[in-house]
Amino acid sequence: MSEDAVLPPEVDREAVRTALVEWYEADHRAFPWRETDDPYEILVSEVMSQQTQLDRVVDAWEAFLGRWPTAESLADADRSEVVGFWSDQRLGYNNRARYLHEAAGQIVDEFDGEFPRTPDGLQSLMGVGPYTANAVASFAFNAGDAVVDTNVKRVLHRAFSVPDDDAAFERAASELMPAGDSRVWNNAIMELGGVACEQVPRCDEAGCPWRTWCDAYETGDFTAPDVPTQPAFEGSxxxxxxxxxxxxxxxxxxxxxxxxxxxxxxxxxxxxxxxxxxxxxxxxxxxxxxxxxxxxxxxxxxxxxx
The missing domain is CATH 1.10.10.10 (Winged helix-like DNA-binding domain superfamily/Winged helix DNA-binding domain)
Structure with a gap:
């Protein structure tokens, strides 16, 4: 085992992986962007999902793709129309709409209509940071690294007592992810944090597949790193x-x-x-x-x- 390993040595990594993937594949929330590997459609969903509840994103995502179904059609659109759509849908900071519009133009003009396939390549697109680039690489091309978001940090901290440190979370997530399976793995571990290991955990109700190994489940101590809350929209x-x-x-x-x-x-x-x-x-x-x-x-x- 690597000297840099973060997870406790007694954790059966293969059993942990198998349990999570089987749990996810048996039943998970049916978001439409999980049914596609089109990088444009996934990029739109990832940008919309920033600071917006996923249930609210579904209708906006479908309406957006109905209006601009491809990167080419978005690149050809008037920016004010794209920004106006974003505002009407209450999707948060409007500069994300501007960046998405510019990224579509890059795909057309700089990449001949083809998306970069790696996290590093995707970060060359306007407004696409490391997290979004990795998510698109994972879900579109199955070529990403382990995703580490707030939900994943909470899961790793509770289940395996990973210290509240970004580098430690990155290493632990990478240790767990099966090589070459970023698409299903990243979906699965984010789903675990989203429906079972929420701020108020629902371990038994959601049938958490990691109860066998989870430190928090054993001790009853469900503390977790602070979770930033989205500011109230009304009056903001x-x-x-x-x-x-x-x-x-x-x-x-x-x-x-x-x-x-x-x-x-x-x-x-x-x-x-x-x-x-x-x-x-x-x-x-x-x-x-x-x-x-x-x-x-x-x-x-x-x-x-x-």
Whole structure:
């Protein structure tokens, strides 16, 4: 056994692997992106899933692919339409829509319509970081490394007392993943964290396949690394950004005092949520390349950037 091994030596790795894969293949949540190996469709699902509950992603994913079914069709689309769709679906930060649109253009222009097949290659796409690149490589090409997300960390910490350290989690996950089986393995271990080893565990109810080896199940100590929570959407800056985009989709351009009431009902030009607040919001959107501001003779106007 490697000196760098993180998992306890008494853990039967082959039995652990077999138990998890059999549990996953017997029954798992039926998300449509699990039924495809199309890298474009998987990339869309991964980008949408960032900070958004999976159940909410299904309808948005299907609608998005119905409108832009291929990387080529997305690359040809008007960016403002893509951003507008993202905002209407409440999928979070709109710059992810812009990055996805630009990534589609890269696939067409730089890669002749073919996706890179490795995590390193996929990271050359706009907005695709290590986690998303690895997920696409795993689920589209079965060529990824072991995925380590919040759910996987929680599972490894509880089951095998892996210390709360990113490097340790990476090594433990890699030790467990069967060589050449990243597609089924990464789906399976994320499913375990998503339905059995949640913040409040459901070990027996979900039939957790690792109860035989799990330290937490044996001791009753289900503490786990802190899990970041998604900030409330209602009243958030993210929601206000979405309202700006929606309003500017409807009108060619709007002066600040025309736009403000469409973003917040309590907008008053000189109030707490007035011109200064709105300018700050628009400045952020301009930095993201989504809107542009123009100073006219009578007022500053905002419009979507083409």
């Amino acid at each position: 800056r993210r929601q206000m950004r979405g309202r700006v985009i929606s309003a500017l989709k409807e009108y060619d351009e709007l002066a600040l005092d025309e736009l403000g009431p469409r973003v917040r009902v309590d907008y008053t030009p000189d109030g707490e949520y007035g011109r200064e607040w709105l300018r700050g919001l628009l400045s952020d959107l301009a930095d993201d390349g989504l809107v542009e501001l123009a100073d006219g003779d009578d007022a500053t106007v905002a419009r979507l950037r083409a």
